[in-house]
Structure formats: structure tokens, C-alpha cells
Amino acid sequence: MSFAPTFPFAGRLIRTLAICLTVLTACSNAWSLEASTVRIGVLAYLGDEAAEMEWGPMAAHLRATLPDHTIEILTLDHAGMRELARRGEIDFLITNPGHYVELEAELGASRILTLESGIGPSPAASVGSAVVVRAGRDELRTLADLRGLRVAVVSPEAFGGFQLIWRELHALGLDPRRDFRELRSVGFPMDRVLEAVANGSVDAGFVRACLLESRPEYADRLQVLAPRPDPDLGCAVSSRLYPDWPIATLRHTPPALARAVAVALLSTPETSAAPHWAVPADYQSVHEMFRELQIGPYAYLRAPTLMSLAERYWPALAVLVTMLIAWVLYTVRVEHLVHVRTSELREALAARDAIETRMRANQEQAEHMGRLSVLGELSGTLAHELNQPLAAIGNYAQSLVRRADADRLTEAATREAATEIVQQAERAAGILAGIRTFARKRVGERTPRRPGEVVAETVALFRGMLAQAPEVEVHDRLPPSLAIELDALQIQQVILNLLKNGYDASQDLPPERRRLDVTLHTDDDGVGISVRDHGPGLDPAVGARLFEPFLTTKPDGLGLGLSICKRIAEAHGGRLRATPAADGPGMIFTLILPHHE
Template identity: 65%
Template sequence: MSVLAVCRMLRPLLFLAALAVPCQAVAQAREVVRIGVLAFQGVDAAVGEWRPMIAGLNTALPAMDFELLQFDHDGLRRAVAAREVDFVLTNPGHYVELEAEFGVARIVTLASARAPSAERAVGSAVVVDAGRSELNRLEDLAGRRVAVVGREGFGGYQLVWRELLRTGIDPGRDFAALIEVGFPMDGVLDAVANGRADAGIVRACLLEGDPVRAARFKVLSVRAEADFPCATSTPLYPDWPVATLRHTPPALAKAVAIALLAMPADEAGMAWNVPADYQSVHELFRELQIGPYAYLREPTLSALAERYWPTVAVVLAALLGWVLYTVRVEHLVHARTAELREALAQREALEARMRANQEQADHLARLSVLGELSGTLAHELNQPLAGIGNYASSLLRRADNGRLTDDAVREAAAEIGTQAERAAGILARIRAFARKRVAQREVHVPAAIVADAVALLQGMLAHAPRVEIVDHLAAGTRVDVDALQCQQVLLNLLKNGVDAMSTLPHPEQVLSVTLGQHGTSVSIAVRDVGCGLDDEGMARLFEAFHTTKADGLGLGLSICKRIAEAHGGRLLAARAEPPPGMVFTLILPAHE
């Protein structure tokens, strides 16, 4: 037995030992791990798109040498059948086909920054020349020439096929021609541009990456998909998975899954998540009766005659076998569907519990902020209450001395009312901020959210520092957010700034809040002139349970970062320029 064969046999043990055994002791070369990828945009584009993933795996698992092999649909299927690859990276439709035929199993799902979630990431766009005013809806494609990558293309044909059938258009019957151009997908756009086709089907977001293309073409029947930045003619489906094959060692699959899940997002915003639910893809294939559900297609009499022409006996036997097979598979499908529904119900219940726990955590975080500020609350309320007491005593003295006049009564009553409203306003803001409630997004003016957070801070601090608000936003700028959660983030940032300046004389303490445009988003920057942070503090700034305060829990900034990301935004931190101080910037998507 060769040395390389011995290394291959020991590979699972090497991974279980955390790659502690040096491979040089068994073989001179590192073990090669081959990842087959569907190169729908061509070989060069595939190499560029997935290079960060390969580099990250080679760094995380130095005992292995990961290689990326590019294929089309048929080539990747043949490679899986021949065991020429150890992992596959392909679109959701192709994965479901490989899963049914070869038993591949997904271990992670791609998470794109531009997609709302891993379950809602892939769509298709039907594009036509921008000057074709007569083509605006999918129904207008009847009798037209349509270019596609191929009939097996998931985002390049099958998603639109389903929507066309729902509008009453059968591509095989109602198109003037269905033109298959093959990979790369850019060939579809070329066919439309040169007049070879009236329309083309491409993956959503292919146009948005190129301004020239975006101006050259338009998308038919654009759907309103929440938080999805690209024009799509279809609903959204799960993103691409990485899947293992039956011959892939479980230890290797586990090590790769852990490495991918731990891998940070690359420059394009792509990261990896736990495996998504691909039930929507199964429902698509079942409705189209393709892939693993091709058996649901009822054969026509002419097809039966052509296939089973040798003898009537063969036809009857085949028909009987097909009926028995269909009944059994239908039973298995129903049983599996019931299991999937039960699993989905359990998952939804778990997600509901997680949401409830997160709302509880947010509530506790707000109460924590109020707890830190509550020491000065009594002093702040004492001023209006003292004013009320003084005016009431003045009325009693005037009455005892016989000098009580109507003007004096009205003046005292007005001041008592003013001071009472002031105290009630302070308590109302605190009560609204502290109450437990379900997150609810609405359209708000950013400046109003900032003003409420500043008012809440100043209403609770006896000697609040001066807060300067600078608004550079255009009139009419709005954000679609949960206002209370955003106030929670801003109040945390303002409170941290107050704590950072606690050693400065009060006249020198100043906070500035600047509202501005950050690309297509809104930025809210909170700056203090405090002591700032060292390198270690900057590195662990958003780490849960890390704090520089003696009585802090270390959850404030961690929760604020999660709230920002849940709104599709970010929370950034940097040292102030010029120093001293820190600048925390909350970035939120602008409402269109």
C-alpha cells in the first residue's frame, strides 16, 4: 500500500485530532480537497467570486490543499457521479437534483449582504431592451423569442417558468422560440441586445452590478420583495449551499463546515450560515414536475406507444409497474412532507422563542441604561416638585396675610401647572423607553429620533453635558426603523460619551450628534471629547461581556450592534479626528 493511500485512510483521524498530527510524517504532499462549483458566469468569474472562500479554507485547515473546479450543469453531475470532487457548490435547484440522485447533503448556505436572509436570496429577472415599450409584463411574452442559459437553469429559467405557468403561458407552447445560449449567463443579455431574442431570463442582481446594463435593459413584472435591493420577476428562494458527497469523510465535512461558519464576510459581503430550508425549491420542482418530481408527469398515449411499441405485454407490464411505483413514491413523498411540516413547525416555534428572548434582552438592556441614570432622576424631578411646593406655600402665606389676589392665584396656578407638566414629561419619556413591547418598524424622520434620545438623556441627568445636533440630511429623508430600538442605541452611545468625559470639568464636556448621508444610507455619528480607547479596547469593543466600567455588564454595545444589523445597517467605532474622543456611527438604510 502506498504512503499516499495510508494518508487518505488516516484523514478522518487527523481531523478528529484537530489536525495535530503533521501530515509530513505520513506523506510529503498535503491532501487535496476538490470543490466542484457551477460556473454560471464563466470560469474567470467563478474563480474571482470564490477565491476568498478557498483562501479562507486553506488558512483555517492548513493540513489540506483546497482546489476549485469549475463545471456546467452536466459536467458537475458527471464529476459527482465519478467521485471526482469532495464537495459541491451549486445553485439550489441543481443541489436538490444532486441530493435526490446521489445523496449529497448540505452543510452550510451562502449568506449574501444584499439578501434579506439565506432563505430569501435568489430570484430571476426577465429583461428586455429598455426601448421596448410594448413589453412590460410576463403576459406580454406570448409569441416572443426568449433567450435562456438552458432549460436546466434554476435562476436562468426554472423560476420564471413557474411564474409563466401561473399566468397561463406555457413556454414550450406559447413562445415563438426558446433560445438556449449556454454559459456564461452574459450570453443571454447579448442575445437580447443584438436582436436575436425579444427577452431574456437571467439571475436577479446581474443588471444592478453594471450601470451600463441597468440603463440598457428593463425588468418585466418587478415584484416588491422587502429588503431586496435588486429587481426580480419572481419570488425569492434560498441561496447556494455547500454540500458533501457520500464518500466525503464525516470528519472532513465537519471541519469544513466549522471553518466556513467561522469565516468572516468577504469584501463583497458574502459569508456562510447554517443550512437553509430548501422546501420552497422542492415545492417549485414538484409544481413543475421536474428533477426528483419528474415522475409526476403523466405520459401521453403517443409517448407510451413510442416507448413501449415492441409488444402489448411490455406496455401493460410497464404501466402496471409505473402505477405501483407512483403509489409507493407518492406515499413516501406524503410521509416525508409530513415530517418536513412537523420539522418546520418546530423550527418556527423555536424562532418564536428566540424572538421573545431577544425582546426580553433588549428590554433588560434599556432597563440597565435607566438604572445607570436613575441616580440623578430624583434630583431632576425634585426641581419641578420644589417649584410646585414654593408656589403653593406662597398662596397660603398671601391668604393668611390677606394679600391674596386673583392675579396672584392665576400666576401661581400657571406656574404650578407648568412645573407639573415638566415632571410628567420626564416620567412619560422614561416610561415609554422602559416599557416592554414587540418591535415594530415604521417610517420616521431621523432628526426626530435623535431629538427624543437627547431629550431623554437631558431629562434624566442633573448636569447633562451640552449636546450639539448638526443635521446635514436632505429634506424629506426618512428611515424605516423601530424608533424605540434606535433610541436605545443612541441613548447607549450618548451615555457612554458622558461616562468617557466624567473626569473633565463640566464646561468642557460636550457631545455632538451629526446626521448625514452615507451612500444610500443615513448616518448618525455621536462624538465625545473623552479619553478614548486603547488598541485592546478597540479590538474588543463590540464583544459581549467585555467592559471597561467597574459596574458594567458589557452588553450595551453588543446589543446595539445587533439592533443595527437587524435593521440592515451597521454600527461603527473610530477614534475622533482630531483627538481626543471617540466617534460611534449608526448607519441605517434610507427609506425610498
């Protein structure tokens, strides 16, 4: 069923804005909408054929506006629409206001537009009901005269076909289920109600407003009972007016698709045969009706309490037994929930432990890779450094051979050469042992160590790996007996990183600016180990992001060294900071480690 729509100025303005909005949002929505089948469920209160004729032009308009989507119109009854919506097999639904309010509370339906059918003064007041009786029943003048009569309705769930008139009868103190001789449900299509009244099988029927006027074959045989005066409606109505039908989304409907469909419907041309739509109306009047009748979302208002039932129907002993049973069931339920919750917590703790184990393994792997990265950067000159002791060993060995060939080999010469060979071999072995210790992968272990010893070992490793190592001055201002809990290898990794960064920053500068200073001192938060270079310093923009992963100022750097150093410091409960030198060029990197007495 369709009606010739009217277009007030506000409606024309909305559609004009909607057309503009369609152009502006087409590009932004195109990328977020994938081609899909859009299923729209429609309440077929006049039957499937009439529904397809009424909503077919709308489907054609949507197909033209949204060419990437397949538009399907599904004609349904109340139960069918509720079931498909519950299973998520429709994306939108178009139904009467009462059915929509029920689905809104039950399934989370949400209106996006309201039908502008042209009936009534506005979409907010377009739907009403009419009570039809046979022409000539002059004894029937008001709705109160329906008491004791036979009445036909579509179903108790029908909004315009029952519930609207029920509200008017409720205001008069009448209950259709109690005060009618018969309340007959004839089902869809609604024309069956008109047929039942016309053939005399019932005395009256409830139908949607304007249905009788759209059926000229009943014009002489039927009339509307107790019509309300409403010159703007254009047809007789026996009830108050309510908002028109909405089109609504469901919980699973993609928001981008909802926007696209809403914009497409609002941009329906005025000359189109498709139904026209307006912005969503206020359905509070429908909620008020349901609340008065205590149906739909408000059915709980008429449910009797346990106490009232006990007072009316059960003796005191039965009440006591019921309460005892309820308490036992509640206790069992609580125990079950506690057991379930305990199992969930146990599983959550196990999952957390597994995540922490993986995080520790990943952190150890990152630290190991960081150490290998430092070694890779420093070991370019390692061969030259090892070549010196090896060359000295070779020279002394050849000297022994030549002396033996010349019969000039003495015990003193042999002892001197052997001593030098041992010393040079120990030097080479020390270099390799330090690198092997630093590079090996192992589980972190914290032991009490003196920070000065750790720094001295790191400086020796650093200088031993460079052919032309810079001068490194260590200033230990800590008490000689001070020891703190730390992972020596991780702290060596941090200090070696800072020494290497200082060396890289100043290696192209004059010799007097290549010096590195390491200072051990007490800090407000613990023990501080500061590495100061005399390089050009850092740009403030770089300094603000210095410890972010993958940020580097070196052409071949990965940008992970300082990030790993920061994590190591934080894992020890400390921190790593960088500040420009106050007494000249360069940067000062300070590792703060907590010291607990």
C-alpha cells in the first residue's frame, strides 16, 4: 500500500541537503563499504504482493544509488521479522512503531529515519487506527458501545490493527480480552478484518487508519466508529496519532552501511515513486502507550511479585518451604559461580604467566641482539688489535730460531722470548675472553657488585676492541665498599653502548675533544654512572625522541641501542637520561641505579 506523499518546505530542504551530503560523503564511504548483499525486512501487513509493490521502488532507488550492493526486500510477519533479526539475517527492518519499540528493547534495533508517507501533519503524527463497523449500525456511536460484541483484529501484536485502539479502550475502562464477546485474530493481510466485518461474522474490526478509504469496494458497506476530527489527516481515525514507520538498523549492521543507506534514502528525488523519508521522529508516545497497557518492553509492570502470590494463594508453611528451597538453590548457584570464577582466574593467571615468560624471552633476545650489534660496530678493528700480540709472538719465535741457527741461543735469551710470548698470548686471550663473555646469551642474573669494578671491566673491553681507542678517564666518587644488586652483563651493555655513542660522536674531531669521561657518583635516587663526550651535541628535536625505538642519527644504525638501554635501566628500577653538557660541548648520558641500604 502506498500513499501520494506531500513535501513540506522542511522536507524539501532536508532532501536538498541530503543530496549535497551524498556527493560529499561518497568518496569517504566508498573505501569503507565492501560490496555485499543488503537485506531489508519489511512488515507485510497487507500481504507479500502489496508490500513488494509498495517497497519495490525504494529498492530500485537503493540499487541505483548503491550500485556495489545487492538490495533484497524480505516481506515478513511479526514473528518472522523478529526471528531473522535475532539470527542476524537482515541488516535493516521497516515495521510499525510498536513492533520497532519491542525490537529496540529486545534486539537493539536503532532507527535511522522515519517514513514520510504524507498522511497526517508530519511524520511524527501519521499513524492511527480506525474501528470499522457495518454501515447503518446506528446503535454504535462510541467506543464504549463495543462492550459485549465480536471484534476482529489482525493479531494482539498488531500496532495499528489492535494496540492503538486498545489504548483508547483502556482509557475508557474496557479490556478487550475481558469485555468483548469474542476477540478474533484473522492474521495478515489486514483486508481480512474488513471482509469479516462486511460479511457479518463479527460486529467490528480494528484496522490501520486510511485503509478503509483506500478500498472503494467497502465504501458503501462499512463506516468508521467514533471518528476524531482531524482536518489534516485526510481520513477517519478512531485513535490518537503516532509517529510513522521507521527504518532501523540492528546491532550487527555496519555503521558505514547505515550511513550510506540513510543518505541514499534522504536523497530520494521528489518525483520518485519510492517512499520518502525524514529525520528520525520521537517515539516517546509509543513508549507511553506500551507503559499504560503494560505490554512489550513494559510487560514486567503487570507481573505479580512473589510476595503478593504468597499472600494470596499460599499458607505460611508453603511460603517458608519456598524460601528455603530458594535459599538452597541460591547457595548452590553461588558455589557454582565461585567455582567457575576461580577456574577463570586460574586460567587468566596461567595465561598471564605465559605472556610474562614470552616477554622475558623476547627481552633477553633483544638484549642479546643489542650486544651483538655493539660488537659488530666495534669489531671492525678487532683484527688489527689482535694482530699486535700475534706479530710480537711471531717475532720472538723467529728470533729464537735465528739465534739457534747462529749458535747464539742462551738461556737468558730463551727465557726473555718465552716470557714475552706468554704475555702477548695472554693479552690476545684476554681480548677474546672479554668478547666471548659479553656476547654469550644467558638468563639474566643479579648479584651484588661494586659499580666501579663493572665500569673498569667495560672500559677495558671497550679500549681493547679499538685500534685507536680514545682516552677514557674514570672518576669514581663512590664509597669503596658500596655494592648494589645488578646484572653485570646488562649494565656493561648499557655503558658500552654509551661509550660507543660518545666515540662515534667525536671521532672526526681534534684529539683533545675525543676524550671520554666516566663519572661514578651518588644521586638523589641512587647511584649514577655518567658518560660524557665532547662532541657536537644533539639537536633538541632529536633529543626529545632519543629513546624511541628505530630513531638513529647514524647512516647505518638501527636505532635500537638506546631503546634497549632504557629498558635495561627500567628493569633494574632505575632510569636513563640525557642532558647537554653545561661546561662545554658534548652530551652527558647518566644511568641511575637504585641503591637500597
